[in-house]
Amino acid sequence: MxxxxxxxxxxxxxxxxxxxxCLAAAVEEYCLFPHQVLVREGTINQPDEKLLELLTGDAPQVLGLSCYIWNWTAIRRLLPRLRQCLPDTVLVAGGPExxxxxxxxxxxCPEIDYVISGEGERPFSLLMDxxxxxxxxGDIPGLSFRRDGRPVILPSASSREIHPSPYTPAYFAxxxxRIPYLETSRGCPFSCAxxxxGREDPVRFYPMERAQKELLALAATGARTIKLVDRTFNCNAARTKELLEFILAHWGKEIPKGVCFHFEVGADLFDEETLALLSTAPKGLFQMEAGLQSFHPQTLAAVSRVTDMKRLERNLRTLxxxxxxxxxxxxIAGLPDEDLETFGRSFDLAFALRPQMLQLGFxxxxxxSRLRQMAPELGYRWDPQPPYECLDNPWFHPADRQALHRCEDALERLWNSGRFCLTVEYLLESTGLRPFELFCRFGDFAAAGGDLTGIRLDEYTALLWKWGKDQPGVEMETLRDHLLCxxxxxxxxxxxxxxxxxxxPRVGEVKRxxxxxxDLSGCDGAGFGAAILSDGQTAVALYRDKDPVTGNYPFVLCSREQLEKGPIF
Incomplete structure (x- = not known):
């Protein structure tokens, strides 16, 4: 063995x-010979010595490495030492990287003996046997190896198989x-560049009974968030509704309250019936990630992004x-035919929807990807090291990239964190700035003060206070009120x-x-927080029953008379 x-x-x-x-389950199901398969998991943040111990400690005859953009640098660095520690071990690499x-x-990488391209369950099992x-x-689909010192590259084969479930007792143990991931389909109906x-085989769906069984099993693990890795969860409307109805029917029973399911969706694909169904969901049960990428029509056409933008915007507003x-x-910044000005317009349109999170990616x-193949003729330059970020192109220059990274930092800290949303809304209203202008300008200001890595919340608040109160149209006391709230x-x-x-001196009496x-039973932290605003009202937050969607605690503005009358929550 x-x-x-x-x-x-x-x-x-x-x-x-x-x-x-998935590979372990496939070896168990498909292999004719017995193999002892162990899964070992680490992180790129661990010291190399710890990772080497993790990878070599079992003295395997075969070591399989899952390679992605986030770990390829670490794997490349470890390969020579892996070969030294395991001179007779067969090293197999697979994964998108x-x-x-x-x-x-x-x-x-002379240390690697085999590479498996594409879907790995069948090829890896064949290789083991x-x-x-x-x-x-020499006839295993998708396998790369050396013969007489020269690489032999075999094309991967198309697959419509439904492979065995990876959710074994060993997996749950x-x-x-940690966050569990659930796959109920493979493939994508789109072909974005x-x-x-979009390079994979057409979408194939796992049997509904299996998807439902695995969903319940993961919900019972105690995990707070379960992420579905389906490329476009809602690409089949009837199946989407059936899965959503199943989750809603089992919520509070087999699916504990507090569990959240995260989906990647095409927002324009939702029909009215599914939107109506989603409107009945308990708060926080569902998270949805909708990748609109750009509002610029020429850019969407250049990357083959097929989207009904009017319907997408309408559905997102509804959700x-x-x-x-x-x-x-x-x-995504850096796509073809989108310069800083057109990207700014996309940003403003996206921010106008007021999502809980707007990710500015690069x-x-x-x-x-087809875009990497097209990149030289399009005039792209990119970092040769993972994650291969675009450095510039004819529409997107290094200065633009640097400005957008500062904008991204401000967006993450001010809006996506949820910590300054009221203040951002006030600044937008009082200054008349477009959202893109506001985040860019404050991002530049904050970065000019030095490295923001590890900055404390109080220090960042002070930066926003210093910048905001000097902006035309901003009333200092009103800005302070919003920061307090x-x-x-x-x-x-x-x-x-x-x-x-x-x-x-009034705050002490208010707190009394x-x-x-x-009723402070079951409250977090200090139980409540209070401050007196410039108009004499008292802002009060009760640190219990945090909103699972916004992350905010219950919050009210009240007068002294209301406080004296009794409970305000």
């Missing part, structure tokens, strides 16, 4: 693996308190207005940042009244 270690190296501890467990450049990998039997591997998913689903939408010229409803310490703290009237 051969010992096989399948290794996954994550970007963060909270992530879990799916691919190694090596699937589309297997010849280059074989030439650049051929190695065990000492037979030739290893999961711990910046993505790999966000419901207030029960966390909505995350994406923009184009990555990943191996296997933002801080109180997000931070359960109830503490006021030093930059806007003012001693007020609140302690007498509020």
């Amino acid at each position: 051969s010992k096989v270690v399948l290794a996954a190296i994550h970007s963060k501890y909270i992530h879990s693996a799916l691919a190694p467990w 090596v699937s589309f450049c297997s010849r280059q990998v074989m030439e650049d 051929r190695l065990a039997a000492g037979k030739d591997v 290893a999961l711990g308190n 910046f993505c790999l998913s 966000i207005a419901m207030g029960n689903c966390h909505i995350h939408i994406d923009l 184009l990555k010229l990943i191996h296997g 933002d801080r109180l409803r997000r931070d359960n310490t109830g503490r006021i940042p030093p930059c806007i703290h003012r001693p007020d 009244l609140l302690r007498e009237s509020l």
